[in-house]
Amino acid sequence: MKSKLLLIAVSLMALQATAQQKHTISGTIKSKAKGETLIGATVRVSGGGGTTTNEYGFYSITITDGKHKLEFTSMGLQTNSLEFTLRKDTTINISLEDESVSLGAVTVTGTSTKRSLAAPQMGLEKLTAKEMKNVPVLLGERDAIKVIQLLPGIKSAGDGNAGMYVRGGAADQNLILLDEAPVYNASHLLGFFSTFNSDAIKDIAVYKGGMPAQYGGRLSSVLDIKMNDGNNQDFGVSGGIGLISAKLNVEGPIQKDKSSFLVTGRRTYADVFLKLSNDSSINNNKLYFYDINAKLNYELGDKDKLYLSGYFGKDKLGVGDLFGLSWGNTTGTLRWNHIFSNKLFSNTSLIYSNYDYTVSINSGSVNADIYSKIRDYNLKQEFQWYPSSSHNIRFGFNSIYHTITPGQVTTSETSQINARSLEDRYSWENAVYATDSWKMSEALSMTYGLRVSSFSVLGKGDFFNIDQDGKILDTLHYKKGDFVKTYVNLEPRLAISYKLNATSSVKGSYVRNTQNLHLISNSTTSSPTDKWVASTNIIKPEISDQFSVGYYKDLFGGDYELTVETYYKSLQNQIDYRDGANVNSVSNAIESELLFGKGRAYGIEWLFKKRVGKFNGWVSYTLSKTERKIDGINNNEWYNARQDRTHDIAIVAIYQLSPKWTLSANWIYYTGDAVTYPSGKYNVDGQTVYYYTGRNAYRMPNYHRLDLGATLQLKKRKRWSSELAFSLYNAYGRENAYTITFEDSKDDPTKTVAKQTALFKFIPSISYNFKF
Missing domain, CATH: 2.40.170.20 (TonB-dependent receptor, beta-barrel domain)
Structure with missing residues (x-):
């Protein structure tokens, strides 16, 4: 009798362990039209949970096995949904289509990427080239730095001046990175233009507080x-x-x-x-x-x-x-x-x-x-x-x-x-x-x-x-x-x-x-x-x-x-x-x-x-x-x-x-x-x-x-x-x-x-x- 009870207990524990077994889904999310990786694309799991892609479009999420529905989204692109049964670690690479454009109807997405309520990161502002497109600027030249200076806590140094002031910091207290390379003077024509050509920009992130530990060397x-x-x-x-x-x-x-x-x-x-x-x-x-x-x-x-x-x-x-x-x-x-x-x-x-x-x-x-x-x-x-x-x-x-x-x-x-x-x-x-x-x-x-x-x-x-x-x-x-x-x-x-x-x-x-x-x-x-x-x-x-x-x-x-x-x-x-x-x-x-x-x-x-x-x-x-x-x-x-x-x-x-x-x-x-x-x-x-x-x-x-x-x-x-x-x-x-x-x-x-x-x-x- 004791042997039977022990066998039943072991079986129940094994079933519970199997039911709670988890596997990892990872991959890369890209734009289908251009093949470029997407920064900050969202992966949501039915029933709760999710993650976002890193700077190179890579994501990884660990969830329990069983039937799931994944939803992949990125601003300005069509949402892609996928239903499947998870039994082992799986790689899922996704390409998202551009949103269809109809001349008969006007569709306007947001002026900026929606900020997260749950993420602990504070003082973060994100912009894309699309979001900068319609803001009027000097001499018609779309300028990332000038648009950023319209956000709270980020101040222009003034007409004809290079740099910006962030939360009371001096102009040199901003770490400016272009594909990870420091840029020591981000201005053209004594500050009337920035060095960043909007046609070459994929993503901009501005941290004015609570900078993550991977960044250092500047105060503001x-x-x-x-x-x-x-x-x-x-x-x-x-x-x-x-x-x-x-x-x-x-x-x-x-x-x-x-x-x-x-x-x-x-x-x-x-x-x-x-x-x-x-x-x-x-x-x-x-x-x-x-x-x-x-x-x-x-x-x-x-x-x-x-x-x-x-x-x-x-x-x-x-x-x-x-x-x-x-x-x-x-x-x-x-x-x-x-x-x-x-x-x-x-x-x-x-x-x-x-x-x-x-x-x-x-x-x-x-x-x-x-x-x-x-x-x-x-x-x-x-x-x-x-x-x-x-x-x-x-x-x-x-x-x-x-x-x-x-x-x-x-x-x-x-x-x-x-x-x-x-x-x-x-x-x-x-x-x-x-x-x-x-x-x-x-x-x-x-x-x-x-x-x-x-x-x-x-x-x-x-x-x-x-x-x-x-x-x-x-x-x-x-x-x-x-x-x-x-x-x-x-x-x-x-x-x-x-x-x-x-x-x-x-x-x-x-x-x-x-x-x-x-x-x-x-x-x-x-x-x-x-x-x-x-x-x-x-x-x-x-x-x-x-x-x-x-x-x-x-x-x-x-x-x-x-x-x-x-x-x-x-x-x-x-x-x-x-x-x-x-x-x-x-x-x-x-x-x-x-x-x-x-x-x-x-x-x-x-x-x-x-x-x-x-x-x-x-x-x-x-x-x-x-x-x-x-x-x-x-x-x-x-x-x-x-x-x-x-x-x-x-x-x-x-x-x-x-x-x-x-x-x-x-x-x-x-x-x-x-x-x-x-x-x-x-x-x-x-x-x-x-x-x-x-x-x-x-x-x-x-x-x-x-x-x-x-x-x-x-x-x-x-x-x-x-x-x-x-x-x-x-x-x-x-x-x-x-x-x-x-x-x-x-x-x-x-x-x-x-x-x-x-x-x-x-x-x-x-x-x-x-x-x-």
Whole structure:
């Protein structure tokens, strides 16, 4: 009897174990029309559960065996459903069809990718090229950076200025990646355009808080941009012609279904119009930029894929033979994807990045060229492990060798300036990291991780000991390869989300970041010639601790979204210049011009968005404060950081008037930048000398602008489409201040006159875009 009972018990346990047995489904999701892998495509399982694809279109999900229905979705593509019985680990590769387009009906998908209520990630904004298409921009050139600056917490540095400010961070505190390669200056024409050609962009993710552990090296944000892979199904050509620029994109298969290429080029031709002038002082000037994006990818087999991508861009500005300024970026990325198993994915990357500029001066007795660069060689290895349906683990390492050339001055024989070269600076940056996204229950999810970073300052070169007044006390000499100083930092990451119900959730996060490359400038505007310096024995790594809390709500069936996030950021080892500093000095001891202290930034951000329908768009508002406290500045009291802005508002509206016409508008308002103006003046030997008191104690005038846009669909066939894009930048002609200068009144020299310079009133544009 006991034997029978034991046999029954064992049988029941075996049946239960079999019933609960789990298997893994994995694969790749692609676009059927182009063969490109899809980032962030969703896999849903009937009865609950699901996952999303990674940056290379790979997914893995572990579920119980038995009958299931899987649903594969991605924005702008048709949903694909599959029913089957799961009995073992299975590979399912899916290609999604484009949504059918009917000229008789208007179908508008959302203006941005729907954000997840359940995912712990905070401060994440995602955009695709389609979503950027209808937002009006300067001179009709679709620009990823300009569209991003319409989102809360992300602020434009202003007309004619490069960079952006994210949650109180400076322009250099944003990590900008193009296919994993750092881009050190993401601007063309002094900030009027970004370096990123929208025709080459596949996906953009902006992390302004709670950055995952795989990212590091900057305090404020990560802008992760992925280039298109190229069409491995069919050849295609697209392009556009505008008032000042033209672009062309060519893509197609090298071997159908296996490999593809993409080449995108863009150039402005404002210099062509300058040459039409009969005035030699105008037709000899230079004003243009060009850039090229290229990418190759090849499937080596079912489990291996190779990518090679690159970017090259250059700007040239010149006033005859008197002055010239050129700058540009070069990047290259070689990546190897390997699937070890249905639960383990690997990506290995070799990355090159170079940013340089040259200033040429040819005036009288001064004939000189000043050259500077920052160059990186980078190795990155990452693994993604899916041990169960509840965990998604990333781990890996990153190693970067930096070379910074602060300045090389070459001169002609007749020049009164002596040729000289500042010492190159070398450094080695390393990091290991691990992060786990853990779905604890249907309502509760957590992401936690740790990044351990090290930064080694290397010889050859001279390093200094400096007193509190900036005087050099001692010079230390190091040979090539010597370790001058090594900084090691622990950077913990934590994010947690709780779903209150089916339509709302709350989230919180904490992240520590460190930064060892710093952009030094004491001008009121950003410039391509601002100087990059690395941490030294005196310049310590900047450190940021950011705490964030958010509330998220879907309204009216998910057609509307409300997002509210608040943050507090504590900053250590912040850098500012001494009063009267010359950061462009031809001295190796840049530290003698700098002071160091702490900072804080805090604020609250609102985003209200309508995602679908003929009329869609968003309203964003940011209320914030950013301050610094550095001994030796502003009487050792807290003062406004240069990027401090109290209010920032953006309203974006897009209306599908008909199958052919799309109308759009955006309105921007923000508090004027914090600036240092003279508090008084005195006369010395007939010359007016201004004196200054509080640092950044004044404000530029408030900025506001309305932009209008319209797109006319001309022809749309299976093999050919074309459109006209119209835009009016600064529609009501607001003269926003670019600079304000002070001079003595001509009528009464005891009085001072402030003069405001505006770059432009309104700028109309038209461009023709085509695709076949």
